Amino acid sequence: MKEIKIxxxxxxxxxxxxxxxxxxxxxxxxxxxxAKVDIVKILEKDIDRERDxxxxxxxxxxxxEDIFQDPEIDxxxxxxxxxxxxxxxxxxxxDCGKHVVTANKxxxxxxxxxxxxxxxxxxxxxxxxxxxxxGIPVLTALDGAARAxxxxxxxxxxxxTTNYILHMMSEEDMDYETALKDAQAKGFAEADPTADVxxxxxxxxxxxxxxxxxxKYVHPKDIPTTGITEIxxxxxxxxxxxxxxxxxxxxxxxQEDGEITYEVRPTFIRTYHPLANVLKEFNAVYVKGNLVxxxxxxxxxxxxxxxxxxVMGDVMEIARRII
Amino acid sequence: MKEIKIxxxxxxxxxxxxxxxxxxxxxxxxxxxxAKVDIVKILEKDIDRERDxxxxxxxxxxxxEDIFQDPEIDxxxxxxxxxxxxxxxxxxxxDCGKHVVTANKxxxxxxxxxxxxxxxxxxxxxxxxxxxxxGIPVLTALDGAARAxxxxxxxxxxxxTTNYILHMMSEEDMDYETALKDAQAKGFAEADPTADVxxxxxxxxxxxxxxxxxxKYVHPKDIPTTGITEIxxxxxxxxxxxxxxxxxxxxxxxQEDGEITYEVRPTFIRTYHPLANVLKEFNAVYVKGNLVxxxxxxxxxxxxxxxxxxVMGDVMEIARRII
Numbered sequence: 001m002k003e004i005k006i007x008x009x010x011x012x013x014x015x016x017x018x019x020x021x022x023x024x025x026x027x028x029x030x031x032x033x034x035a036k037v038d039i040v041k042i043l044e045k046d047i048d049r050e051r052d053x054x055x056x057x058x059x060x061x062x063x064x065e066d067i068f069q070d071p072e073i074d075x076x077x078x079x080x081x082x083x084x085x086x087x088x089x090x091x092x093x094x095d096c097g098k099h100v101v102t103a104n105k106x107x108x109x110x111x112x113x114x115x116x117x118x119x120x121x122x123x124x125x126x127x128x129x130x131x132x133x134x135g136i137p138v139l140t141a142l143d144g145a146a147r148a149x150x151x152x153x154x155x156x157x158x159x160x161t162t163n164y165i166l167h168m169m170s171e172e173d174m175d176y177e178t179a180l181k182d183a184q185a186k187g188f189a190e191a192d193p194t195a196d197v198x199x200x201x202x203x204x205x206x207x208x209x210x211x212x213x214x215x216k217y218v219h220p221k222d223i224p225t226t227g228i229t230e231i232x233x234x235x236x237x238x239x240x241x242x243x244x245x246x247x248x249x250x251x252x253x254x255q256e257d258g259e260i261t262y263e264v265r266p267t268f269i270r271t272y273h274p275l276a277n278v279l280k281e282f283n284a285v286y287v288k289g290n291l292v293x294x295x296x297x298x299x300x301x302x303x304x305x306x307x308x309x310x311v312m313g314d315v316m317e318i319a320r321r322i323i
Numbered sequence: 324m325k326e327i328k329i330x331x332x333x334x335x336x337x338x339x340x341x342x343x344x345x346x347x348x349x350x351x352x353x354x355x356x357x358a359k360v361d362i363v364k365i366l367e368k369d370i371d372r373e374r375d376x377x378x379x380x381x382x383x384x385x386x387x388e389d390i391f392q393d394p395e396i397d398x399x400x401x402x403x404x405x406x407x408x409x410x411x412x413x414x415x416x417x418d419c420g421k422h423v424v425t426a427n428k429x430x431x432x433x434x435x436x437x438x439x440x441x442x443x444x445x446x447x448x449x450x451x452x453x454x455x456x457x458g459i460p461v462l463t464a465l466d467g468a469a470r471a472x473x474x475x476x477x478x479x480x481x482x483x484t485t486n487y488i489l490h491m492m493s494e495e496d497m498d499y500e501t502a503l504k505d506a507q508a509k510g511f512a513e514a515d516p517t518a519d520v521x522x523x524x525x526x527x528x529x530x531x532x533x534x535x536x537x538x539k540y541v542h543p544k545d546i547p548t549t550g551i552t553e554i555x556x557x558x559x560x561x562x563x564x565x566x567x568x569x570x571x572x573x574x575x576x577x578q579e580d581g582e583i584t585y586e587v588r589p590t591f592i593r594t595y596h597p598l599a600n601v602l603k604e605f606n607a608v609y610v611k612g613n614l615v616x617x618x619x620x621x622x623x624x625x626x627x628x629x630x631x632x633x634v635m636g637d638v639m640e641i642a643r644r645i646i
Contacts, residue, residue: 021471021614022471024473024613024614025471025472025473025613025614028470028471028472028473029470029471032466032470129468135469135614135615135616135618136615136618137464137467137468137469137618140463140464140467140468141460141463141464141468143355144460144463144467144636144639144640145452145460145463145464145633145636145637145640146458146460146632146633146636147351147352147355147636147639148344148345148348148351148352148631148632148635148636148639149348149351149632150347150348150351272600272602273600274597274600274601274621276600277595277596277597277599277600278597279595282617289632290347290348290628291344291347291348291458291628291629291631291632291635292458292459292622292623292628292629292632292633293458293622293623293626293628293629294605294621294622294623295458295459295460295620295621295622296619296620296621296622297618297619297620297621298597298617298618298619298620298621299615299616299617299618299619300615300616300617303616305613305614305615305616306614306615306616308471308614309469309471309472309612309614309615310468310469310615312471312614313467313468313469313470313471314468316467316470316471317467317468321644
């Protein structure tokens with residue numbers, strides 16, 4: 001039986017979740033792929049942290065070149081987070097002939113042309129399913145099984161923190177500050193929630209969706225973005241009075257003249273719309289295509305194991321093609 | 324540029340929709356695949372019917388062997404409907420070395436072991452995305468990007484006719500007979516609606532989902548099945564009083580001992596559940612996996628262009644792997 005060897009960059013929460021995903025479901029993963037799948041090297045400084053996974057100390061490396069230049073390694077998984085050095089590492093890995101998988105929306109959105117060009121130039125695969133919608137296999141579907149469509153629109157609830165806060169404001173009658181504190185207490189919001197509540201994270205994901213669906217790259221900084229910090233109890237009540245709920249929507253539409261308009265902002269959604277029942281920290285991406293009409297993909301937008309599910313899905317897809 | 328050549332079995336409504344899907348989006352499809360994609364031969368007796376597509380009479384053949392034995396043809400699309408001769412034709416096509424794509428749930432569900440075995444024996448691909456959930460790319464996702472999961476449950480609204488009837492009973496206060504007539508008038512139910520309203524069509528789809536998700540094949544006739552013909556206004560009112568809606572659910576669960584239980588029956592669904600907002604003729608498949616937790620895929624469960632979208636998705640996936 002062949003073996004697919006992986007180098008993993010980063011063993012934080014998401015890295016550990018991905019490692020654990022492979023550990024938990026190795027039988028299913030290897031049966032589906034038809035090959036052994038192993039993480040053989042890990043770039044990580046913090047060797048001693050308790051992680052509840054079986055990892056041996058000699059798997060750890062401190063120099064990323066130990067992974068990039070290892071001729072045995074087929075795939076590099078990047079789970080460092082942040083734009084740099086993640087983007088530079090991914091490009092370097094591809095230049096060394098490695099296929100690359102990442103969950104890093106900030107690095108992908110800020111460097112989409114450079115990274116896809118690196119994949120093309122090196123004839124390797126570059127996959128980033130987990131970067132939008134966490135565990136939801138939406139990118140693979142939009143670029144694969146639904147790719148026969150001419151897409152005309154996308155509406156995404158692509159940030160779990162803000163969806164949770166808006167849900168608690170609407171369903172539990174909390175004000176914004178209370179809901180934010182509740183989200184932080186439950187682990188759905190970070191200590192510094194800026195990137196989430198200001199819509200920056202959602203703009204990263206919209207940038208990636210647009211590039212994939214419309215072949216149009218817009219840097220996330222150039223996407224008009226309004227977060228949820230100004231949402232009041234009065235606004236929530238106004239939505240309810242109009243049979244709506246407020247959701248932070250990442251939205252892009254192809255206009256009649258072919259121009260694409262795009263923005264991230266809090267939006268009234270009718271209560272009978274499928275996006276209205278995307279509650280708490282869940283995510284969903286709703287798209288329109290000229291053949292299929294309307295599609296929606298729903299699931300967990302974050303979390304170590306859901307992200308591990310999507311990352312391993314990308315790994316398996318690459319593995320199937322290279323064995 | 325390479326060319327992928329297709330033989331099409333059947334140019335009825337779905338066959339025409341598939342042909343039209345390729346015609347409408349040929350630029351997108353060929354760009355994504357990196358090859359020309361053409362339907363070169365069509366098995367169909369009714370040559371003269373007006374179809375609103377550009378098809379030349381010399382593409383038509385009356386003997387399926389003209390397609391199976393044509394060394395130029397890479398892929399056979401089966402859209403005849405019904406179990407036979409569709410199943411025999413698909414096996415024969417694979418025995419002749421052709422990759423096969425179908426939308427035919429009845430033929431796939433009744434012959435799953437035989438057809439997947441034929442694909443394996445001939446080392447060809449056998450794809451049937453459109454057989455469950457119409458245009459929703461659910462099978463490809465479950466068997467691909469989400470395949471790292473150990474699935475534990477599936478709940479599907481996989482029949483548009485019954486979902487439309489139940490919707491009209493619930494939202495428009497119709498009784499069953501009135502809602503059925505309305506569905507027939509709008510083209511959502513056939514003149515003989517038995518296969519839909521008795522749950523037979525949903526059982527076919529559950530059989531396919533179970534085979535794919537749990538590697539467990541159950542013939543659709545062995546799935547306990549209750550349709551919607553006994554649903555009364557009183558039952559609808561009872562659901563509402565309990566903050567529920569009634570949906571015809573195709574359901575399979577892995578029990579703690581590993582046994583899988585399965586059935587198709589009308590089921591109370593809480594109004595805040597994502598499946599509750601699957602209205603009218605729409606379909607959705609809701610699954611649980613041990614990594615990702617909950618996923619739902621929503622979209623049109625039938626129709627010529629949505630089915631064409633899924634069929635062409637399968638064709639493109641095969642094309643990417645053989646060019």
